[in-house]
Amino acid sequence: MSRRPPATVAVTVDLVVLTIRDGGLRVLLIERGNEPFRGEPALPGGFLRPEEDLDAAAARELEEETGLRGLHLEQIGAYGAPDRDPRQRIVTVAYLAIMPDLPEPLAGSDASGAAWTPAAEALDGRIRLAFDHADILADAVELARTKLEQTTLATVFCPAEFTIAELRGVYETVWNTDRIDPRNFHRKVLGAEGFVEATGERRALETGRPASLYRRAGEVRGLYPPMLRP
Amino acid sequence: MSRRPPATVAVTVDLVVLTIRDGGLRVLLIERGNEPFRGEPALPGGFLRPEEDLDAAAARELEEETGLRGLHLEQIGAYGAPDRDPRQRIVTVAYLAIMPDLPEPLAGSDASGAAWTPAAEALDGRIRLAFDHADILADAVELARTKLEQTTLATVFCPAEFTIAELRGVYETVWNTDRIDPRNFHRKVLGAEGFVEATGERRALETGRPASLYRRAGEVRGLYPPMLRP
DNA sequence: AAAATAGTGTCTATAAGACAATATTCT
DNA sequence: AGAATATTGTCTTATAGACACTATTTT
Numbered sequence: 001m002s003r004r005p006p007a008t009v010a011v012t013v014d015l016v017v018l019t020i021r022d023g024g025l026r027v028l029l030i031e032r033g034n035e036p037f038r039g040e041p042a043l044p045g046g047f048l049r050p051e052e053d054l055d056a057a058a059a060r061e062l063e064e065e066t067g068l069r070g071l072h073l074e075q076i077g078a079y080g081a082p083d084r085d086p087r088q089r090i091v092t093v094a095y096l097a098i099m100p101d102l103p104e105p106l107a108g109s110d111a112s113g114a115a116w117t118p119a120a121e122a123l124d125g126r127i128r129l130a131f132d133h134a135d136i137l138a139d140a141v142e143l144a145r146t147k148l149e150q151t152t153l154a155t156v157f158c159p160a161e162f163t164i165a166e167l168r169g170v171y172e173t174v175w176n177t178d179r180i181d182p183r184n185f186h187r188k189v190l191g192a193e194g195f196v197e198a199t200g201e202r203r204a205l206e207t208g209r210p211a212s213l214y215r216r217a218g219e220v221r222g223l224y225p226p227m228l229r230p
Numbered sequence: 231m232s233r234r235p236p237a238t239v240a241v242t243v244d245l246v247v248l249t250i251r252d253g254g255l256r257v258l259l260i261e262r263g264n265e266p267f268r269g270e271p272a273l274p275g276g277f278l279r280p281e282e283d284l285d286a287a288a289a290r291e292l293e294e295e296t297g298l299r300g301l302h303l304e305q306i307g308a309y310g311a312p313d314r315d316p317r318q319r320i321v322t323v324a325y326l327a328i329m330p331d332l333p334e335p336l337a338g339s340d341a342s343g344a345a346w347t348p349a350a351e352a353l354d355g356r357i358r359l360a361f362d363h364a365d366i367l368a369d370a371v372e373l374a375r376t377k378l379e380q381t382t383l384a385t386v387f388c389p390a391e392f393t394i395a396e397l398r399g400v401y402e403t404v405w406n407t408d409r410i411d412p413r414n415f416h417r418k419v420l421g422a423e424g425f426v427e428a429t430g431e432r433r434a435l436e437t438g439r440p441a442s443l444y445r446r447a448g449e450v451r452g453l454y455p456p457m458l459r460p
Numbered sequence: 461a462a463a464a465t466a467g468t469g470t471c472t473a474t475a476a477g478a479c480a481a482t483a484t485t486c487t
Numbered sequence: 488a489g490a491a492t493a494t495t496g497t498c499t500t501a502t503a504g505a506c507a508c509t510a511t512t513t514t
Contacts, residue, residue, distance in 0.1 A: 009241045009278060011310070011321050048239060050319065054310035078308040078323040080241070080284035089280065091241050091321070093308040165465080184504060186467065208465025209511035225502070395493080414477060416494065421475095438492025439484035455475070 009080075009089045013057040014045030014133070015065065016076065016140035017097045019116065020157050020173050026116040027137060028065065029129070036086050037130030041117065043137070045092065058095040065114060072098045072156040072220060076140050084132045094136045096143055100159045120176075141174075148174055150226050152195050155216035161199055163211035164189055177230050194221055239310075239319045243287040244275030244363070245295065246306065246370035247327040249346065250387050250403050256346040257367060258295065259359070266316050267360035271347065273367070275322065288325040295344060302328045302386040302450060306370050314362045324366045326373055330389045350406075371404075378404055380456050382425050385446035391429055393441035394419055407460050424451055 017028035029041040044065045048057045054075070063069050073095055080091040121127045122137055129137065147153040154170045155162075168185045171177070189195055196214035204210040247258035259271040274295045278287045284305070293299050303325055310321035351357045352367055359367065377383040384400045385392075398415045401407070419425055426444035434440040 008280070009239060011239045011241065048310065048321070050238070051312050053312060054308055054321070075307050077305050078284055080278065080323070082281050082283060091278070091284070091323070093310070093321070163466090181504070181506085182465085183467075183469095183506080187469095188503085190467095204512070205465075207463070207513050209467080211466060228503075393493090411477070411479085412492085413479080413494075413496095417496095418476085434485070435492075437486050437490070439494080441493060458476075 009091050011048040012045050012090055012092045013048055013054060013061055014043045014092045014094045014136060015058065015061055015097055016043060016094060016137055017062065017066065017099065018119065018140070018144060018157075019099050019101050020170060021101045021116055023169075023173065025119040025141070025173055025176075027119045027122060028114060029117045029122070029127075030065075030114045032130055040130045041115075041122070041127060042130035043094075043133045044114065048093075054093050058093075058097075062095075062097050066099065068099065072153070074143075076136065076143055079132055079136060081132065092136075094140065096140045098144065098153065098156045100157060144174055145229065148227065149223075149229050151223050152216065152220050154227075155196065156220060158216070161201065161203075161213045161215055163203060163213060164196075165211055167196070167214075171227065175229055180230070188225075188227065192223055192225065192227075194218060195223065239321050241278040242275050242320055242322040243278055243284060243291055244273045244322045244324045244366060245288065245291055245327055246273060246324060246367055247292065247296065247329065248349065248370070248374060248387075249329050249331050250400060251331045251346055253399075253403065255349040255371070255403055255406075257349045257352060258344060259347045259352070259357075260295075260344050262360055270360045271345075271352070271357060272360035273324075273363045274344065278323075284323050288323075288327075292325075292327050296329065298329065298332075302383070304373075306366065306373055309362055309366060311362065322366075324370065326370045328374070328383065328386045330387060374404055375459070378457065379453075379459050381453050382446065382450050384457075385426065386450060388446070391431065391433075391443045391445055393433060393443060394426075395441060397426070397444075401457065405459055410460070418455075418457065422453055422455065424448060425453065 015028070019026055028044060030044045032038050032040055032042050044061060046061050048054065052060070055073070058073055059069070062071060062073060076094040076096050078091060078093050082089060084090065117127060119137065119141060122129055122134060123141065128134070144153070148171060154167055157170045158166055164186050165182065167189060168180055168182060172180055194217050197217045199213045199215055201213040202210040203213055245258070249256055258274060260274045262268050262270055262272050274291060276291050278284065282290070285303070288303055289299070292301060292303060306324040306326050308321060308323050312319060314320065347357060349367065349371060352359055352364060353371065358364070374383070378401060384397055387400045388396055394416050395412065397419060398410055398412060402410055424447045427447045429443045429445055431443040432440040433443055
């Protein structure tokens with residue numbers, strides 16, 4: 001192996017925290033307190049600590065931002081363009097986190113101005129993100145879309161108990177697609193092994209027949225047959 | 231954001247280079263020349279250079295090891311357990327590279343004793359790899375198996391021109407599966423858009439009707455309908 | 461009753477998998 | 488001719504998607 005002095009690199013962990021609020025996909029953004037990009041929106045994140053695994057760093061950052069532990073978290077990938085941070089060489093490992101839309105404001109956030117921002121506005125450039133965070137967000141959303149097809153990930157957007165119609169809403173929102181046929185969707189979800197299980201309860205909305213409530217059946221896992229994207 | 235001294239981290243890029251030789255999936259391993267794990271097999275890799283993107287570092291390492299450019303290369307993920315290297319804190323970004331089985335020995339390898347090793351022996355522990363490289367290899371093989379289902383990746387295991395039977399052999403080898411029905415496979419490959427295109431040539435083996443030759447149709451892309459794993 | 465949503469049943473088109481049959485080569 | 492592999496065709500079964508219909512609630 002050729003021997004050259006290794007680059008002096010700092011490693012950070014950045015988070016793409018997604019939820020669905022007001023019928024739209026939203027991403028948790030902070031307002032940067034320091035240069036560069038001071039005052040501009042960015043993904044939350046921070047430096048990897050000396051004795052910390054990458055996954056642990058992502059879980060710690062997530063708890064610092066949201067006050068919540070045990071949320072779904074998976075690695076997106078590493079980003080290391082040499083000029084992605086103008087101060088110094090930084091390689092970041094990005095993680096995707098997904099949570100239900102909780103009514104309480106996010107507790108414990110140490111960032112100035114964390115806010116749920118419509119993902120579409122950051123993806124199409126109406127909101128300009130710092131660094132290469134728009135690229136990371138785009139990869140994250142694409143990953144979420146694919147995982148919705150092939151795993152039971154959609155359930156982690158939902159609260160502990162949810163209706164099939166709410167689960168269908170997750171697919172429609174994340175895929176940004178027209179109305180999925182409620183009847184075929186219903187039959188397919190209940191027919192898939194290990195997706196949801198009935199609680200026995202029902203929930204009455206304003207009008208119409210009350211819907212049965214379901215909960216996530218165990219951990220997020222592969223889905224067979226997959227939910228095909230239209 | 232909390233301000234703590236960032237960890238002093240070195241970033242490396244490691245490669246999982248796969249090919250199919252003698253009917254088996256093989257991975258390119260080097261024999262380590264330095265401590266730790268001196269003399270033991272490991273994935274090839276090296277330090278990220280100061281002005282280099284991660285993808286560029288992977289391509290450079292791949293060329294140093296194989297003498298080849300333009301091979302298929304994609305990121306697997308980042309690995310950063312604090313004790314994964316006993317000397318210092320190292321975060322590595324792993325890449326999957328796939329190449330056809332070339333008859334020439336690998337040129338330009340600057341490692342002592344690069345060798346094509348059966349992947350199964352490293353996966354089941356008959357061969358013990360340095361660091362966490364067995365984990366990385368396992369993730370790489372799983373990624374390759376999934377990409378075979380959903381993309382035209384199988385063609386990059388093949389030389390420029392190949393028969394449908396050879397392509398089928400790639401699936402059987404990487405999936406480590408029983409014989410795939412040659413007739414259904416044949417029909418499905420030719421029916422998929424943008425998978426292979428006929429060269430017009432034929433190739434005669436020792437016996438049997440000569441098979442038509444095909445080449446990869448463009449770049450690796452998504453496959454619809456996917457090739458379902460048995 | 462009317463409106464609205466939940467849930468079931470039925471039909472059609474598509475694709476997967478099993479496998480028969482034909483085609484083309486070598487020995 | 489016989490053996491071997493390639494290629495095409497046919498049949499059965501499973502699933503996606505369209506959509507009619509029934510069920511249960513509120514107004």
